[in-house]
Amino acid sequence: xxxxxxxxxxxxxxxxxxxxxxxxxxxxxxxxxxxxxxxxxxxxxxxxxxxxxxxxxxxxxxxxxxxxxxxxxxxxxxxxxxxxxxxxxxxxxxxxxxxxxxxxxxxxxxxxxxxxxxxxxxxxxxxxxxxxxxxxxxxxxxxxxxxxxxxxxxxxxxxxxxxxxxxxxxxxxxxxxxxxxxxxxxxxxxxxxxxxxxxxxxxxxxxxxxxxxxxxxxxxxxxxxxxxxxxxxxxxxxxxxxxxxxxxxxxxxxxxxxxxxxxxxxxxxxxxxxxxxxxxxxxxxxxxxxxxxxxxxxxxxxxxxxxxxxxxxxxxxxxxxxxxxxxxxxxxxxxxxxxxxxxxxxxxxxxxxxxxxxxxxxxxxxxxxxxxxxxxxxxxxxxx
Amino acid sequence: xxxxxxxxxxxxxxxxxxxxxxxxxxxxxxxxxxxxxxxxxxxxxxxxxxxxxxxxxxxxxxxxxxxxxxxxxxxxxxxxxxxxxxxxxxxxxxxxxxxxxxxxxxxxxxxxxxxxxxxxxxxxxxxxxxxxxxx
Ligand SMILES: [Zn+2]
Numbered sequence: 001x002x003x004x005x006x007x008x009x010x011x012x013x014x015x016x017x018x019x020x021x022x023x024x025x026x027x028x029x030x031x032x033x034x035x036x037x038x039x040x041x042x043x044x045x046x047x048x049x050x051x052x053x054x055x056x057x058x059x060x061x062x063x064x065x066x067x068x069x070x071x072x073x074x075x076x077x078x079x080x081x082x083x084x085x086x087x088x089x090x091x092x093x094x095x096x097x098x099x100x101x102x103x104x105x106x107x108x109x110x111x112x113x114x115x116x117x118x119x120x121x122x123x124x125x126x127x128x129x130x131x132x133x134x135x136x137x138x139x140x141x142x143x144x145x146x147x148x149x150x151x152x153x154x155x156x157x158x159x160x161x162x163x164x165x166x167x168x169x170x171x172x173x174x175x176x177x178x179x180x181x182x183x184x185x186x187x188x189x190x191x192x193x194x195x196x197x198x199x200x201x202x203x204x205x206x207x208x209x210x211x212x213x214x215x216x217x218x219x220x221x222x223x224x225x226x227x228x229x230x231x232x233x234x235x236x237x238x239x240x241x242x243x244x245x246x247x248x249x250x251x252x253x254x255x256x257x258x259x260x261x262x263x264x265x266x267x268x269x270x271x272x273x274x275x276x277x278x279x280x281x282x283x284x285x286x287x288x289x290x291x292x293x294x295x296x297x298x299x300x301x302x303x304x305x306x307x308x309x310x311x312x313x314x315x316x317x318x319x320x321x322x323x324x325x326x327x328x329x330x331x332x333x334x335x336x337x338x339x340x341x342x343x344x345x346x347x348x349x350x351x352x353x354x355x356x357x358x359x360x361x362x363x364x365x366x367x368x369x370x371x372x373x374x375x376x377x378x379x380x381x382x383x384x
Numbered sequence: 385x386x387x388x389x390x391x392x393x394x395x396x397x398x399x400x401x402x403x404x405x406x407x408x409x410x411x412x413x414x415x416x417x418x419x420x421x422x423x424x425x426x427x428x429x430x431x432x433x434x435x436x437x438x439x440x441x442x443x444x445x446x447x448x449x450x451x452x453x454x455x456x457x458x459x460x461x462x463x464x465x466x467x468x469x470x471x472x473x474x475x476x477x478x479x480x481x482x483x484x485x486x487x488x489x490x491x492x493x494x495x496x497x498x499x500x501x502x503x504x505x506x507x508x509x510x511x512x513x514x515x516x517x518x519x
């Protein structure tokens with residue numbers, strides 16, 4: 001199996017982008033990825049467009065995105081895995097390039113959410129779970145994660161104050177990321193005082209809907225070496241699924257089996273373990289999710305994820321810096337773009353280009369991206 | 385009316401497990417059982433995972449259960465907003481199946497904790513809708 005390299009990355013400003021349509025957001029990210037790779041469109045022989053299409057006004061958005069990026073008549077198609085769309089898009093692109101069907105591809109994650117009314121968004125959110133057996137009771141995205149939080153609190157004594165530390169940490173780093181939706185630090189007290197969304201989760205325990213795009217240009221080893229002198233290599237890919245229904249899952253709901261399975265596959269493929277990771281991006285759709293992710297990825301023992309936070313081990317300068325681009329909690333969560341945004345951040349870290357948030361000598365990065373209410377999880381390991 | 389009658393607000397109208405509604409009408413909660421291998425399913429399934437047999441029978445379920453986890457929803461989808469805040473729970477029935485269900489407002493929220501014994505009972509909505517909840 002030949003190696004696949006990321007040779008260019010691009011990222012738009014995330015947030016309420018009332019100035020731009022879906023196709024224009026995709027163009028911003030794609031164009032800056034081409035600039036980053038110092039190349040033009042002529043070598044791109046296919047595109048993978050990643051978005052959770054139920055949020056898009058445009059049906060089958062790959063069609064219009066490929067047209068607007070100037071990528072006709074090359075193959076294009078949509079990859080959808082809810083919040084994990086572009087991590088699954090990278091896996092798809094990796095397989096297409098590995099198979100030699102393609103040499104150089106653009107993986108474009110994009111989402112336009114804020115032009116939907118909050119009523120429309122809430123209606124969609126209400127059908128995020130099993131629409132036959134769970135949505136009819138008034139489920140929401142936060143409600144599912146809140147139920148994991150309740151279970152974790154009951155089993156391990158995790159507190160709302162400890163969960164708030166995730167938001168405080170991530171918002172601190174978000175203030176250093178010009179692409180982030182929220183660039184203002186926040187205090188534990190502000191998090192604790194924010195209005196309840198789904199107990200025990202409060203407003204500032206949750207990430208926000210956003211518009212945005214991120215793009216990865218990938219290539220086979222030969223092309224990657226020819227086109228750039230600083231490729232970042234895809235070392236491990238793990239992806240797993242879990243029952244969509246909460247009732248279909250086993251165990252005490254204090255961890256995500258889907259992430260443990262994805263992590264196992266990614267570590268195995270890369271030939272590394274959690275202690276080898278220099279810098280990580282994990283899916284902090286909610287504060288509690290980041291804590292569960294520490295444990296599911298093997299950064300902490302079950303029940304002790306909060307100790308990493310309290311000891312500052314996931315801060316810049318700690319044992320394993322996590323979400324030091326601000327995470328979903330600061331950047332906002334344009335569903336289809338989030339996975340590529342995480343890989344954008346890791347690529348810059350592994351090239352030593354992360355500026356004031358650079359992890360010294362970072363050689364191995366890990367990104368973990370959960371889809372929806374935990375029915376998909378993707379773990380991607382990159383190596384400098 | 386089809387299966388959209390199931391739940392506080394149902395989305396799916398057509399399914400092979402529609403007979404659940406007639407059990408709920410009689411105040412009973414029912415699971416399906418594979419006629420070939422005997423595996424029991426709740427929520428009901430029309431098709432057996434183990435032997436891919438699709439001839440099933442209905443069996444009435446014991447509602448005794450233990451709470452696994454719960455939440456109180458404040459921010460809800462539009463059709464559920466008039467009822468906020470409301471409680472949702474996940475419980476394990478004595479039969480071993482798990483059930484996702486609302487928790488009846490008669491249950492004292494302060495007493496809720498994983499492990500609490502609850503009963504899954506039939507509930508009726510104001511729009512002629514039928515479901516079950518934990519009480
Ligand atoms: Zn069977």
